[in-house]
Every structure is written in C-alpha cells, then in structure tokens.
Amino acid sequence: MFKRSTIGAFTISAAACLSPGLTMPVMAAESTDPIKLTLHDWSGQLINTKIMGSILQEAGYNVEYVQADYIAQFAGLKSGDLHLAMEIWETTGREALDEATATGKVVNVGETGLMAIEEWWYPSYMKDRCPGLPNWEALKDCAEEFATAETDPNGRYVGGPVTWGGFDEERVEALGLDFEVVHAGTDAALFAELESAYQREAPVMLWVYVPHWAPAKYEGEFVEFPPFSAECYSDPSVGVNPDMAYDCGKPRGPIWKAAWSGLQEKWPGAYDIIEAYKIDNAEMSAMVGEADLEGTDIDAVVATWMGANKDRWSAWIAK
C-alpha cells in the first residue's frame, strides 16, 4: 500500500514533489542535515508524521523517515539518532515519555491536538441483546450475553496488552461487573477478535481506542462509565463504590509530540513549526478511514490534506 515510502532509513524525498512552486526558502543558518522523523506501523501515525514532514519540507528543511518501534524509539531520541516522534499517547506512552524527558535528552513539544479516547466498546448489534447500553449499569444484568464457553457465566472482555495498563481487572471488581478480563497481546490480536465476532455477529466487548479505523469500519459505541477523575483512581472513597478505587472510566488524554532535546538548537525554526502543529480527531479519523478502509495510498492522503489546508500550515511556517 505504501511501498515507495516505507524504504527504511534511506533518504527519500517523497513529498518534495508535492507542490514545487510553493517551496519556501531554507531558513537561514540552520543545519541542512535531515530531521529524522519516526514511522510506526499504524496508519494514523504515518499520516500524522508525513504531514509534519511535508510541512517541514515546504519550509525548506531536509527530512528523513525512519522506521522505528513505538517504545524502542526512545533509545534513538535520547541518543540523537532520531529527532522527532509525532505520536506519544498519553494513555500508552506517558511512562516512557516521562522517563525519557527526565534524562534531559528528550523534550515534550506539546500536544498534537489529537485526543486519545480509550474505553470498553461493543458493536451496535449487542444493544438489542443488552438494552440499556451504553450506560455501564446495563452490563450488571446482561454480562452473560457477553459470555463464551471459557468464561461462562461471566462475560468476556478483551483488554489491551498488559503493557497498556488500564486497570480493567480493578474496574470490574470495583463496579461489581461479572466480567472476566482477557488480555490480547497486541492491538492486531485485539481487532482480530473484533473482526471475527463482527463477521458472525457474535457477542464481543473489547478495548477500543481512537483515533483508529475500527469505529469507522464497525458500527458500535463506547460504554459510558462514570467519568474519570484522578481522585477516582487514587481515592477509594470517591465514586460509586465507596470502598474501592478505579470505579470509573478510563482517562482520556492528549497525544504528544516528543523530540530530541538538541532539535531546538540545531533547527530552531523547525522546532517552532513543530510546536505550532495541530490537527484534530475528526480530520484524522477521516484520513485513517480513507487509508485503511478505502485503500488509498498514505502519500496521496497526505497530499490531499496538504492541498486543502495550505493556509493553516503556511501560518505555522510564517510564525
């Protein structure tokens, strides 16, 4: 799908041909070394990163994309092998980000504007079997609807990989839900469960996060738990269950940009552009859907956005 663009760490200039007439002058006295942006293996991140890369190129910087693992990339950001990571999720990457910024070698460049939502999610056909949804209290009566042979009579909830945290076991206990938490090892496995169940219209309850293509592909909604608060997690007395913590939904949080701490000094102009860059959930979901569901090439999706939002990104460069 995105063949030419995934060619590892080697210099590529895919987006350079987007709008040649608009190329702005290289910022004076800044390094011409390429700024290295990390690519992961989900489309949203690829789109996000390539839009950023394209804008930097428009501003006259050299850009290089490097394939990297989501967490392992911090090693590269610390050492200066990598310069910019566009999607560090509050929900999954905060720990690693804090650890990295604490060393002083990585800086948090602020929010991307995307808000991560993570919560229990079910396909719409389950609403018939468990009326009262999306209110969480409905689950108290129809947990059995979500049962499988192994968990019967408890419902089965497929959580994310243990590394995502999430406190679902605690939540189940605190809210008195008859569910058993099963952890998928990766999000690919997680959505494979959804796909499988969806094909058969079989019961399923799982951890879904946005921005992601799943809510666009499958019809369904998030369970509405009591809203998250920091106290709810830390203080047992807060919330529906006076004796236990975690008696509320999951936190929602921004997606951060993280950079090598030397970036600001080496490419000060670029740093300002990166800081200014903002995009929102709706745009992103649309683009992810376009790429993953329609099969449009990522570069084409990026090019379309760049064409349609020239005023926005020109303003970021001009700042």
Added chain:
Amino acid sequence: MIQRFDRRTVIVLALVIVTIVLGYHGRDLSKALDMRWIVKYPSAWVLPFKSVISEAMRWLIEDAAIGPVSFTDVTRAIAWAIEQPYNLILALLATGFVSGLGNEAQVILPAVSWIVVIAAVLALGHYCRDWGLALLAGACFLYLAVFGQWDSAMVTLASVLIAVPIGAGGGLLVGVWAYRHPTGEKILSPILDLMQTIPIFAYLVPILFMFGFGPISALVATIIYATPPMVRITTMALKAVDPEIVDFGRMAGTTERQLMWRVLIPSARQSLMVGVNQVIMLTLNMVIIASMIGAGGLGFDVLAALRRLDIGAGFEAGLAIVVLAIAVDRLSQAFAERMGRMPERTTGSFVARHKRTVLVGALLLMTWTVGQVIPLLQDYPATRTLTTGAFWDDTIKYLNVNYFDQFEAVKVFFLNWFMIPIKKVLLGMPWPWAIAMLVLLGWSAGGWRLALLCGGLAGLILVSGLWAKAMVTVYLCGASVVLATVIGVPLGVWAALNRRAGVAINLFIDTLQTLPSFVYLIPVVMLFRVGDFTALIAIVLYALAPAVRYAAHGVRNVSGELVEAGLVSGCTPLQLLRHIRLPLALPEILLGLNQTIMLALSMLVITALVGTRDLGQEVYIALTKADIGRGVVAGLAIAFIAILADRLIKAGAQQARIRFGLEN
C-alpha cells in the same frame, strides 16, 4: 537384572505419580500447611539481577571507554562499516542513487530496473547450474513483481545480501578458530547457546543504543541470531573431514593456512553449505522482527497489513518472503557448488567469455536510458499487479462464519483435557520438589555434572523471581512440543516411506518455516480467539518442521540390511515399522525433539503478542518499557530452559545410541 529393572521402573513410576499429585494439589497443600512459599516463591527472596544488569549496560553504553575511545564509539564505527555496503546495495536495488538531501535531492541514477534484476537472476541461475534453476529463480522474482511486492522485497533482499555474507563469513571464521583451538570451542559453545536461545527482543534495546537507530541495528540483531549455526556447522564439518585428506594435505607440504583454505574447507563444502542455508533461513525468519526496528521491507508490510487487519495483504507479503527465501537459498547453494569447481578456461574475446554479464549490463544501460521515456522498463506498472488478498480474506471469513462452532468445540476439548491439566500440575508444583526432580533427572541421564547444571540453572530462574512465568513457559512449550511430535513424527515416517508424500510434506514444512508466523497468528486469533490455545497452534505450526525432518531422516537412514533382515523374518510392514525402523530411528527422533523444543521456545516472544503470560510476555513487556535488565533476565531464563532441555535430551539420545550400539 530383571529385578533391578523392575525396581527402577517402579521407582520412576512412583515419582511421576507423586509429582503429578503434588502438582495438582500443590496450592491446597501449601495453604493447608500455611507454607505458601513452597508454591509461590516470595518476592522478598528475589535477587536484584535486573537492576544490576541494567546498571552494567548503562555503564557500558554511557561510560565504558579505553582512553578517549568509548565503547559506543567502537560500536558506532562497526555500524558505519556495515552501513556503507548496505547503503550501496539499497541504492542499487531500491532507492536509486540520490545526491543532496531532502528538497535538494536529485536522482542521479534510478534503482536497477525489475527487468534487469530478473535477467540477472536468470543469468546467475544459468551460470550456476542450468536453465531449470534459472527459470525457478526467475519465476520467484517475477512473482514479486506481479504481486506488487517488488519494492519491499528489494529492501529485504538488500538486508539479506548484507546479513548473509557477514553471518556466513563471520561464522566460518569463528568456526575455523574454534576448530583450531579446542579450548576456544569449549568457551564458545555456551555463548552460541545463549545467542540462539535468548529472544532477540531481550537485547534489542541495548543494541539500539550501541548501533544507532535504523536498519543497521536490525542487521546486527539479525546477524547475532543467524550466525551460531554456521559456527557450529563449520567446526563440525571440519572435524568430519576424512583424516586421510588431512594427512594428504600435510604430506603435500601445505602450510597451516593452505591446509585450512585449500584442503579442509573445500572438502567440507557440502556441509558448510548446510550452514549457509541455515543462515539464510534464519535471516529471513528475522525479517519481521527486524522491521520493527527499522529494517522496513516485506516484514514491515506484513506488520502494517495485520495492524489494519488486512489478512490477505499480510499473507501476500508473507508469501513473498517465502518466495524470496526459496530463490536466495537455491541460488546460493548452486553458486557455492559452482565456485567449488575451479573455473574452466575458456577462450575467445571478453564478450564471448562473459556473455551473460554483457547481456545483463546492456539491459541495465538500456533501462537506465530508455527507461526515462518508457516507465515500464524502470518500474513494474502498478496497474498490472495481481492480488489474491481478497481470496484469503474471504477464506478466513467463510471459515469463521460457518465453522466457528466446530473450531470452538475442538478448542474446548483440548483446553479441558490436555492443556489445563498440564498447566495446573506445573503451576501448582512446589518449587523445591520440582528442582529436586530436575536434579534427579539430570543425574540419571548424565551423571553429576548434568545434575549440577540442572540444579544451578533452575535455581537461577527461581531466585530471579521468574519461577511462575517459567512454569507457564514450560507448560505452553511442553504442550506444543507434545502435539508437534504427535503430528510431526508420523508425517516424517510417512514422508520417508512414500516418495511422493515426502515431496509434498517437505514443501509444506519449508513453507511453514519461512512464512512469518505473524501471518497466520492473526487468522488463528480470529478463529480461536486470544488465549493459550491460539498460542499453542502458532507454536505447533512453527515447531513442526524439525519433528518431521528428523523423523524422516532417521527412518530413511535405518540400514537396508536390517530392513531386509526384518523382511526375511516375515515382518509385516507395520511390524517392520514398529520393531525395526522406529526403534532404530529413535536417536534421530530425539534430536528432532530437541530442535522442536528450541523452535517452540523461540516462538514465545511472538505468542506473547496474542496474550500469553509466560517469559515471552516478560521479555515483551521489558521491551515496551525499555527496561534492559528485565528483558535480559527474562531472556536468560528462556535460554536456561532451552539449555536444560537440550542437555537432558542429548544425554537421553546418547543413552539410546549406546543401547543400540551406534556409539560407545
């Protein structure tokens, strides 16, 4: 004698029963005795290996230096040295030669056209052997173009072309060194064991620090993983050279170097090629993991496709890896064979002597010039690519919608009657008893040395606080290995006895081994959901190959005379199998079991991706948290289990061989 044998059997049987009962009721027992520590090792007793290792690695990466040259300077220099040829090949095959960076980039020369690569492959195949090979290799590469995998495949090919020569050449040199220095070999052996058995995820983070981010780290990791068999095979092959040949070399007055490079290595070349083949296969096995840290290529396509749940695309990219493996493997074998023969002297002009080279060169020039005008000559047109993606998607969907209940029934049966009981026994077993049994087993199989090793390694796992996860590992691998053996050995026997079945079975297991497990992991999740059973299936599929191969090899190698002796004694085919072929093939089958266990353990990290709770998961968690110490400790625990299994089975196999008089 008979009485002693009987007593021994009784003791063994009694111990097994006690062990099972203890395991099954271990938890209740520990509660009743109020001695929970006998089942659950208290965390207060855990030794802080993790932080020690983390600290040591931090020191190595940040502070270690000899004078002004720091350790990372050295590793970065190595990375630079690997990077140069890699960039050259990558530019040639995939990216083209570019001058300047970013916006100023100018393509000086595009990458070599698909037509030229296919022509070169044809020419190489023909040069190395004949048209048959040329067509096979050419067809493989054409497949890559037609199915739209070309660009990624060339990136993968570039890393294979770098990793394989370094792995095979380095392995050869180290193997030669070990052959010359028997003490060196003794030191090397456990290191090789660790290189092969510690999952790569466990040392990925330090490698990234040492060699920088990107494809070079991926290459280094690949080389670490793929080299050990080459070292082992080299040493073995050199030792196996007919002593007369060595005597001849000496009598001809060779120097040590001449003896090695002109007598021993050419004489051992067939075995050495087995090593090269292994390096190629392992390199391609690593494609997926390597792509996670920046290698790109087909591995990345597989990962990205599965993230989108595009099973068909994942499958196609996976098949492309298989196809590439076949082509590279066959070509390299033929090439080595051809190189073994000295060049025949040919006469005529340069052109007449190098017809193929000239032809490919001319094609290259043509595509580089005319290709500017006619893009077809440069890039395979995207509109002409085929895809079978939808077919795979539909197949899985069809199975899922129509047969899910049947799958479910099978799964529940296996869980209730096979997996859960094993799990319960292993997890409930008091660890003092388990270690005692292990020591006893080691002692009876290989004397006090093995007993000591068993006790030592098991003890290390215990005090590192990973006992429970190690037991889950043993359970998952054990169950998979039992299943793989139950399926694999009959398949192997069948393959040995029936030629046609043999060919088909071989093709099947070759594919299973090179097809990245990730490709079938996700469909298996769809059909069987997340859980241990899914992991079991994935492990069995991957670990089946050696069980089949060794069984086939063992049965085929039973001496013809013995089979004839059986025939003239009036054995039915079944009796022949039961009383002659299988018993005599047993040592080989045991070695196959050994390899099956190794492969099963190496799959753990992958199965962690479907949510198992074993050491593989521990390694994976450590990776995602960039916790070097935690990853290394868990990786070592896996390696220890592998080494224990290996030593115990080898000792058992040796006893079997002695019993049959094949060795004394």
Added chain:
Amino acid sequence: MSAKIKLACRNVWKLYGANAETLLKANPSPSADEIRNANTVGAVRAANIEIEEGEIFVIMGLSGSGKSTLVRCLSRLIEPTSGEVLFDGVDLLKADGKALIDIRRHKMGMVFQHFALLPHLTVLQNVMFPLTIQAAPEAEAEARAREVVELVGLKGREGNYPRQLSGGQQQRVGIARSLVTEPDLWFLDEPFSALDPLIRREMQDEFLRLQGRLHKTIVFITHDFEEAVRLADRIAIMKDGEVIQVATPEKLVMNPATDYVAEFTKHIPRSKVLSLAGLMTPGAVGEGAPLLHSAKVADVAERIIASDAPLSVQDDAGQIIGAVDRMAVAKVLFGEGSTP
C-alpha cells in the same frame, strides 16, 4: 650391506594416554603390562627399522598391529612419543615446521588407502595440487602433471572429477599425485586394500612396472601377506605395536621367527617365494643353459623337472655358482607346506 640407508627409525615409541610421556621418561622400555597399568595404549613399541635406498620395504600387519601408526611416525604425521626417525641421516623429529614442510614438498610422497582425492578438483588439478601449493610456475606444473597422468595411464581423463572415476582409476590419480613432485621417498598406505581383487592384482603389476622405471625408496603398508610377498624386497611383520621380524620374503618363509609369522607363511606356496639360490647344491655344476640364481622356483620348475640331469645356476654376473636337480624342486612343490 652396501646400499645407503634412506630412512631409519631407532627405538620409536608411540603411546596414547595422558601419562604416556611420563611413563617413557621413567622407564624407556616398559613392558606390555606396565603400559596397560599406566592407562596408556601402546600403538608402536620400540620400533627399529632401516630402509635402504631403492628398495621396496613392506610393513605388514593385521588391523590394530600399529602399522599405520608406524608409517605416520616415519612421515611425522604423528609425533612419536620417543625415539629417532633418521631421514638421509638427519633426525626428522628435530626438524622445525618450515623444514618439515620443505622436506614433504620435495622429498616425500604418499598414497592413501581411500585415495584422499580433493572432491572439488579435477584429475589434473588434483595431480597438480602439490605443485600449486609450492607456487610452482603454472605452465611447468601443468606439463609435469600431464606427464605423470599419462605415466599412470589416465591420459584423456584430465578434466574428470574424482567422483566420475572408478576406484582403480582414483587410486591411479592418487599415485600420480604422489609422484608429481618426484619424491625420493614414497609412502603407500594400503594403497590397494580398497580395490576389488582383480583390480588389485592389476594395480600391483602396474606398481612394479612403475618402480622398475622410477627406482624410488618405498615404504609400503599392507595387511595382505600375499601382496607383501609379491611386492617386497624386505618385509617387516608387526603385531601389537611391535616389529617382530624383518627379512626378505624368502627368509621369512624359510625361517619364521615366531609361530605368529609361521601362521602367515604356512599358506604361501613356497615355490613362489623360494629362489634357486636357496635349494641349489652350491659348487656343483649342471647341464644346459644356466638358470638365474634369483629365479623363483615356480617359474622354472617345469624346465628342471623336464630335465633328467641337474641344471646349472648362475649369479647376476653370469658365474656358475651351483646346480639344482628335480628332486630338490619336487620337495618344494609337493613337500611339507608346499600348498595352503
């Protein structure tokens, strides 16, 4: 003995085992029991041999007798535990690595039981190999190799690979290769044992023909007593690592030193071993054209029996030295131990 001693070994011992050296240092000639008690294995014990220039010296013994070890001590492929190996009067065991390589390159050649051909080289390349590693000029080396290939009768097979040849042909390559450097000393380690009986016979004839032209000093190892008798100028018989008798075939047959040797000689037709010199009446004069004193009885028996009177026997110089009559020949042909 007028001939020059080419190769000699003096009190050569080869013991295997951790204590081998200490044992020999403490006790230069341990008994079989002492060797066993020290946990060592005596592969060669107190071997003393002298090989004359130009002779075919056969070392004969059954498997495990130490003959292969001994020949490897003589060529220093195996380091003897103690003793001296004198090659042209110089102790081979004192030669350093370089000198040894030099001696092997120019003065020694060896043929092996299983041919030891390099599988990746053609016949010509195999034969050229000893020259190639000396970095001899290519054209010269090739010409020389072609010469020896022709000498062993393989002309036309130069481009074949060993696997394309029969066993006999492969051993011809082995022989050609060992001769290509024109060595003085030629070791043959059971060269014909791996061949079929018919081919073996043919190769033995071929070997004698070659030696008739080349006059090398030869150390030939075999386990086949008949082969030894047929080829040898002198034979050394080995048992349990010891050389128990060294003698000409004739003397071995007539005077076996031990019962063990006698056991071998018993099955050898004497007529094929004994020469006229052994049964003639010295000083007597017979009739007719004189027979050569070295002629084997079997070859001339018919003439002697056909003649009523004794026949004259002459030496190499043509001097009549005795006579032989039909009674003496009949005793050899039909007497005790004449046939197997």
